[in-house]
Amino acid sequence: MKHKGKTNPPGRIKIMKSFSLLMSQKDFHSITTSEIAKNAKVTEGLIYKYFKDKKDxxxxVLxxxxxxxxxKIESRIAKENSCIKQLEIIIFSSLESYADNRIFSxxxxxxxxxxxxxxxxxxxEMIQKYSRxxxxIIKKGIMKKELRSDIDPLILRKVILGAIEHACLGEIIFSRQLDIDKVSTGITNIIFNGAKA
Amino acid sequence: MKHKGKTNPPGRIKIMKSFSLLMSQKDFHSITTSEIAKNAKVTEGLIYKYFKDKKDxxxxVLxxxxxxxxxKIESRIAKENSCIKQLEIIIFSSLESYADNRIFSxxxxxxxxxxxxxxxxxxxEMIQKYSRxxxxIIKKGIMKKELRSDIDPLILRKVILGAIEHACLGEIIFSRQLDIDKVSTGITNIIFNGAKA
DNA sequence: CAAAACAGTAAGTAACACTTACTCAAAAAA
DNA sequence: TTTTTTGAGTAAGTGTTACTTACTGTTTTG
Incomplete structure (x- = not known):
């Protein structure tokens, strides 16, 4: 008998919590199903009632x-109407979110x-929404002439997302601290004003 | 008896080739040691004579x-002496290399x-060298006043590396084709001239 | 020419992700 | 009220996996 997803029984919640906790301690592959079950005080088989497999x-959880x-991001953006400011908010908020929530990152x-x-x-799907x-915002920025018309919106997005992700990567891998303000203003300075003298 | 790395016997080569081939077909975790061995026409145990474990x-191979x-990159850079041009070469060459060698990427x-x-x-260690x-080049560019003095070299590097990596990511995951020239000039245009109108 | 070192094998083993077949209790239907 | 269905949970597996151990022959070398 498989679970249809209509209810949210205690066992299911316990499994997700147990897994979240373990994810804060070690990487996905070194977490075992028996460990998840033991920690959640349920049997291993129950995991497969609520989840297709370990990856599911x-x-x-993600x-x-x-x-x-x-x-959170959407409510912050709504308060600004300059496109450049909105992009700055996204860069800052993303960095902040990555720094605050390292397991998730x-x-x-x-x-x-x-x-x-x-x-x-x-x-x-959530990532795609964020990315869209x-x-x-970039397209609107070009239309409103806040951004240069000769830049490719798709490429600008890649540069922004890439900069954000790469900025956090090292700090996440090696558990270093991240100076959000410094990195955030540094990135926006380069992307909007350019590095050339 | 463990292998000291002083020779390069046929078995070792066969294992690496077999693994490389399998990596072009599926992801690391779904490749099994028995599959590697079978494909290389050696026994499974031999893998562990030459490699500490599957990850090693x-x-x-990487x-x-x-x-x-x-x-390849270093010889290309040597031909240029403008720092901005050198960075452009790195961006282009990296994109080219990622596009040409998808398994490695x-x-x-x-x-x-x-x-x-x-x-x-x-x-x-090789990545660190590339990154250094x-x-x-960035530091030299600032000294030579090709690049603005108020930008943080470490952050500019993050933006460059992030842009390169993110530009390839989608195309690698979904096996799409990458227009290297377009993406490469797009990235350099944004990073050096800025996106602001 | 003996001894060490090397290339390779055969046969395991513990642990792992996942499955099957079952209980028990509560809710729905008769 | 009794019967049936459904959902939560368990117990005991199974095949496969990464990795190990103990062993052959074959070169190389002191």
């Missing part, structure tokens, strides 16, 4: 984190991208 | 690719970063 459990992030930047299954998950938001 | 095999990449961008062991490997080269 990962995606669902999705939960992502929903809160997305709503590690999952997103290092653990899920290598399996194609992720790109069919609900968590990936950025693209729309 | 991955790192060594390292081999990386050495050729690094020497997938390993680097998606498969190795999530295990700390990688950062002790020889392959990682970029930083030195």
């Amino acid at each position: 459990l990962l995606y669902q 999705n939960k984190h992502f929903v809160t992030f997305q709503t 590690r999952i997103l930047l290092l653990e899920v991208r290598n399996s194609l299954g992720f790109f069919d998950s609900g968590a990936y 938001t950025i693209l729309e | 095999l991955l790192y060594q 390292n081999k690719h990386f050495v050729t990449f690094q020497t 997938r390993i680097l961008l998606l498969e190795v970063r999530n295990s700390l062991g990688f950062f002790d490997s020889g392959a990682y 080269t970029i930083l030195e």
